[in-house]
Amino acid sequence: MRYDWISFTTDYGLEDPFVGICHGVIARIASTARIIDLSHTVPPGEIRHGAFTLAQAVRYLPPAVHLAVVDPGVGTARRAVAVVARDGLLVGPDNGLLLAAAAELGGALAAYELREPEYRLPDVSATFHGRDIFAPAAAHLATGVPPERLGPAVGVRELERVSAPAPTVRLGAITTEVLMIDHFGNIQLAARAGTLADAGFDEGQQVTIHMGEARHIAVLGRTFEDVENGELILLVDSAGMLALAINGASAATKLGLVRGHFPECVISGPYG
Amino acid sequence: MRYDWISFTTDYGLEDPFVGICHGVIARIASTARIIDLSHTVPPGEIRHGAFTLAQAVRYLPPAVHLAVVDPGVGTARRAVAVVARDGLLVGPDNGLLLAAAAELGGALAAYELREPEYRLPDVSATFHGRDIFAPAAAHLATGVPPERLGPAVGVRELERVSAPAPTVRLGAITTEVLMIDHFGNIQLAARAGTLADAGFDEGQQVTIHMGEARHIAVLGRTFEDVENGELILLVDSAGMLALAINGASAATKLGLVRGHFPECVISGPYG
Amino acid sequence: MRYDWISFTTDYGLEDPFVGICHGVIARIASTARIIDLSHTVPPGEIRHGAFTLAQAVRYLPPAVHLAVVDPGVGTARRAVAVVARDGLLVGPDNGLLLAAAAELGGALAAYELREPEYRLPDVSATFHGRDIFAPAAAHLATGVPPERLGPAVGVRELERVSAPAPTVRLGAITTEVLMIDHFGNIQLAARAGTLADAGFDEGQQVTIHMGEARHIAVLGRTFEDVENGELILLVDSAGMLALAINGASAATKLGLVRGHFPECVISGPYG
Secondary structure (H helix, E strand, O other): OOOOEEEEEEOOOOOOOHHHHHHHHHHHHOOOOEEEEEEOOOOOOOHHHHHHHHHHHHHHOOOEEEEEEOOOOOOOOOOEEEEEEOOEEEEEEOOEOOHHHHHHOOOEEEEEEOOOHHHOOOOOOOOOHHHHHHHHHHHHHHOOOOHHHOOOEEOHHHOOEOOOOOOEEEOOEEEEOEEEEOOOOOEEEEEEOHHHHHOOOOOOOEEEEEEOOEEEEEEEOOOHHHOOOOOEEEEEOOOOEEEEEEOOEOHHHHOOOEOOEOOOEEEEOOOO | OOOOEEEEEEOOOOOOOHHHHHHHHHHHHOOOOEEEEEEOOOOOOOHHHHHHHHHHHHHHOOOEEEEEEOOOOOOOOOOEEEEEEOOEEEEEEOOOOOHHHHHHOOOEEEEEEOOOHHHOOOOOOOOOHHHHHHHHHHHHHHOOOOHHHHOOEEOHHHOOOOOOOOOEEEOOEEEEOEEEEOOOOOEEEEEEOHHHHHOOOOOOOEEEEEEOOEEEEEEEOOOHHHOOOOOEEEEEOOOOEEEEEEOOEOHHHHOOOEOOEOOOEEEEOOOO | OOOOEEEEEEOOOOOOOHHHHHHHHHHHHOOOOEEEEEEOOOOOOOHHHHHHHHHHHHHHOOOEEEEEEOOOOOOOOOOEEEEEEOOEEEEEEOOOOOHHHHHHOOOEEEEEEOOOHHHOOOOOOOOOHHHHHHHHHHHHHHOOOOHHHHOOEEOHHHOOOOOOOOOEEEOOEEEEOEEEEOOOOOEEEEEEOOHHHHOOOOOOOEEEEEEOOEEEEEEEOOOHHHOOOOOEEEEEOOOOEEEEEEOOEOHHHHOOOEOOEOOOEEEEOOOO
């Protein structure tokens, strides 16, 4: 099976030519493949952030080989893999980055270790497997090379996965974690829309947000402008997750969140 | 009419997969359309910045559907529209973002509200209309769907527009505003090249720049290297607008400009 | 000869529509050409950084016209040129930006000054030659216009070049310079892998890094995880150059390097 599209997600940043070099490697192997860059500014080495970024995007993409590289263990014994999902292929390090997206694509059916030299660049560096192993594999898969040609099968149950933290919900309180902070400073929580009803919360009501030592009052609303400028709102975001936002400003800044040190978040009734 | 190209301008930033998700939505609907990303780092919610960014770019692009989303009112009653201009189509929120570009494209001839569910994604979120409404509309238009199919007509005169601030020019003085600051710290003013002659200024002469409380001496030149390193120059920029620049440094930093709080700018004779 | 691909490297940044406008100019001239963006965040005006960025990338790209614009002298007498290399074409200012890449492409064979008005935009601004001169030239070359049509020949020996600083190697010591710092804070040095053997250093041994006033101990390793988190490692990077890195952190931050003021670097035996 051939794929017209390759999606591409990394923590390579935009300062260096790393992303463009991978585009070049792909172009030399799969000259008609088209690339959709999802994000190249996953915080360096943050596998969990990369995994959820990719998982929340794949359902909106055309059928594709999903190439993802957030790989703090590059050059070590961690495996490089191709994962066959029901609705697409995934290529990247076996460190948890790929399986949340595979689940969104109908589940992982098989996996193969990227060991066959024919589908790598001739010289494999110790530090840039995106260029030397992952991009060539994705490109060859896009041209129709069967995944099992890339190397030995790996049991799907043996693959690394990142834990999706489960919220605790009781009447009047949701205890959850911060998943990601976006460009606008909106804070995405690890609780789905349905937890609001499970906790007995209603649109328009006030809730208290406990984050570390601090407490904040938020309104449970539907869209940013349901509150005044500067006020905190708890809403369901575009990925179907609960999120904290401020109309016209950054909720992450107001709540003093620092990347990589997210405190637990408790949402309770206004006097909870 | 079909369009091979879609231009794309937002304030989504580059940290998140929002831009890539919209590319994916477009790819699923208009698989052969090619996208030119103009900017995704319009300052969050700054409609005016987005409007002038798009307006100054469109004349250099091939015939296209111009998709633009700077949309602080997402999820509220503000309309989502497609605007038919003489030389292209525009898609975005009806908040002033589109009409300066429509004028550059020969003028707005008609507009339609994006209400027809067939040309939206099946589930429309409250916070990501770029993905759910605007990108699908742009993609369908690129495939040749007539704009009037997308929803009811809106009078062109009813559309929101941002005011292009007019400079005041008299002999020896130009009073104007800051339009935008670019990556290099060059300060673009809201006065066209012709105002220099109207004010009686000559190339090579010194002028005084009054910005808030501060005064600065600038030389009226043609290119950055017409002044010494570190000196301020007033020139005509690549969009045909007056701009303040410093050879080898940021004029915005030197003049202490802070985004969103631009003081009025008066250009006068050296002892004005 | 026609080219399907144009690579594109600038210091234009990602805040403004400059890059997208050049994509548009190319699309209008060479509608089927595909663009690989290598980097648009070369530090403003840093020709040397741009030159090495391009040179280290070209071997991974398909046959292409390589368009590069880092051009602090825009609008002055510096020449605009097309350079014919054995394995591709290069277009940009004649300020040293292109020749290191030309060497990687088999060497510069001929060069032409971009003077022919037919292959420029009708109006050439004083400040945006990327849009008005370089992008149109690259696009016309991609469509098969012979380079000699673009303007008069320039002797290859007359072209500006940036000096690739040569390291000094003796038994037990390498004296070199910093070439570039990447997104992860890895410090690339101007010494190739082979200098390690020339200096008699062995994998796994400790070396002392002298940078300005400071001294640091580093381990000579193969990959980031050959040292503990937070420790300094000297390795061969993906471009085949020596580089200083820290597992899980920024070496540039730890060593206090500030862009544009790189001290000399001496690598010596542990008690050197």
